[in-house]
Amino acid sequence: MRTCRRALTILTLSLPLAAWAAVPVVDDNASNGGGSYPPAGYGTTGAYAGGGVTAPASAQGELFMQLQQMQDELGRLRGMVEEQQNEIQRLKQEGLERYQDLDRRIAAGGASGAPAANQDSGNTGAINAGGAPVQPAAQQPAASTEPGDPAKEKLYYDAAFDLIKAKDFDKASQAFSAFLRKYPQSQYAGNAQYWLGEVNLTKGDLQGAGQAFAKVSQLYPTHNKVPDSLYKLADVEQRLGHSDKAKGILQQVIAQYPGSSAAQLAQRDLQRL
Template sequence: MRTCRRVVTVLALSLPLAAWAQVPVQDGGTGNGSGYPAGGGGTSGAYAGGGVQTPSTAQGMLFSQLQQMQQEIAQLRGMLEEQQNDIQRLKQESLERYQDLDKRLSSGAAAGAAATQNSSAAGASNGAGGASAGAGAGDAGAQGSGEPADPAKEKLFYDAAFDLIKAKDFDKASQAFAAFLRRYPNSQYAGNAQYWLGEVNLAKGDLQGAGQAFAKVSQAYPQHSKVPDSLYKLADVEIRLGSNDKAKGILQQVIAQYPGTSAAQLAQRDLQRIR
């Protein structure tokens, strides 16, 4: 009797363990609705109809995302290289502009001194020097009524404006030359001042202002020695503005009217480049 009770007790205790042993273990809490893996035991954890991505599908998505990122990086690199090229081009143009200005600065001081000497000789000959290059009498075509002539004051004013160019303070230099021309439009330095007004406007990127200033040299001071240079620079401004036809006409004018000058030589070179 005791033996039977023991057998019953052992069976009762082992029954829960046997029941737990029959419960199937599922990976990720998904299944086919029956509580058992699809296709029988021994699967890798990917169940049919369970919506779980297979390793190959996940790898495909990662590869697609990687390709998209590589394409975006390539596009960004292309944009960056283009911007770097634009910046380099602008730097080169600015450098060439300043180098050209420095060359003209070295020759401008001598030209200003020559203009002063010629204007003095012109005054002694009752204006006969009006036809001489750089003479103050050649500036008689200037418009406007400024202050009475005062050579000493004019020279101080002009030199102060020219010093601003040497200091590369182009904004103030432009203002100073414009003020000088308003006060002394008939000065012996007016032709040079008008030309350098164009140069400083060009140096600071004001193409419209530079073109107007260069054009006025030949209009207001037709006999001045700076006329060939001002016309050449006017053609350069027109090229920068994209008006090649206008530039060609001006360059041809320089070559025809001022042969043998440095401006004519430069005009011949530029005329061949823009054809």
Template sequence: MRTCRRALTVLALTLPLAAMGAVPVVDDNSGSAGSSYPPSGYGTAGAYAGGGATAQPSAQGQLFMQLQQMQDEISRLRGIVEVQQNDIQQMKQEALDRYKDLDSRIGAGGAPAAPAANNSASDGGVNTGGAPASGAAAAQSPQTSTEPGDPAKEKLYYDAAFDLIKAKDFDKASQAFSAFLRKYPNSQYAGNAQYWLGEVNLAKGDLQGAGQAFAKVSQLYPKHAKVPDSLYKLADVERRLGHTDKVKGILQQVVAQYPGTSAAQLAQRDLQRL
């Protein structure tokens, strides 16, 4: 009996020790893949610095790069749009200024500024259309009208053409002034009609037609009061056409030959800006 009790006591003491010996011991320094530390993926930056295999950028990194590229492209497109908007605004402002200028001239220029000068007279140096100002008076003179002069009838015809300008019907106004000049080239209204033909063509955007009409004022009516204005407007047309080499010469001519006029003052201002 005592022998059995002693055997049971020894067994009870040895069982815990056996259980403890059955627990596996993990070696932290082993290279086992299942218990590696630090976790996989840690220290990627160190791989870059150490010259190891290059890691591919993460999805978040790729998304950030794409977003940055899109922002750069948007900034570039915004710059282009701003430039275009400025160009459009400048064109609108020039058109508005042109119409305002036309309106102001309409309000002050309905009647002829002065009777047309003797057609054979020379201006002694005004030369804007290429033909000499002296020694070619016959080539510059208006054609002789086939219809007898009738001041009252001429005025009705001229006023009708001018009313078309007031109505902003520039196409018909251009046709009306051209017809007037063909029918009454020696009329006292002819110089004004020639000038307004230039203004109408300019309002239409016909720069070539406007330049030709303005040039003919000084060529055909060299003593007319509209000559300084027509030369100044001719310089503006040449500027719009890109003929900058002609602009300075015409402006200098206005300043030198027509001092004291509003056209000369404007020409002097433009010369200072060149």
């Protein structure tokens, strides 16, 4: 019995030693190559590839990048909106100036409906819509098939002019065009041709305005609206980007009509070009 108890005691005491002997001993210097702690890759969730560790971007990092991209895009859109607003404001200002200019011209004498007196100013260098000089009598209005009736012509002309005062420029343009087709040799024709140009310019129809203004000097070379029509033609050419043509027309206005208000305006515009 004593022999058995002694054997069990020896066996029990020897068990911890055997357990300790089963635990492997790790040399930190051998496994980490430098004894650093914690070991490389500790706390990462990436996979080793080619000896390095690739860690995916965190959710917070991706969200930050998306927000940054959205802010950049928002800034770009704001810049575009500001440019468009500036352009709209510029167009509004131009439209307002055209209306004001038209109102001043209406108040200056066109509203009465009386035909403008002709003047023989020696105009030998009228300019067509393209800016090239033409002879003043190169083209005369075709004879009307309807006999002249000054009273009827005045009613027709006044009705067209009333459309300008009502700011109904589309109908005014149609009315003046119809008047000129029906009464091309009327005493009101020169005025109608000029106001057709004004209406088209106010509408923003630069091509139509240029053609209408040019025809004043071509068809009615001695009409007192010729200086104004040439000045307005220069304005149209400038708006179309034809600076050289505009300068040539303005110089002609100054040279041929030195005492006119159109010449004073032409001198001012030449200094700006």
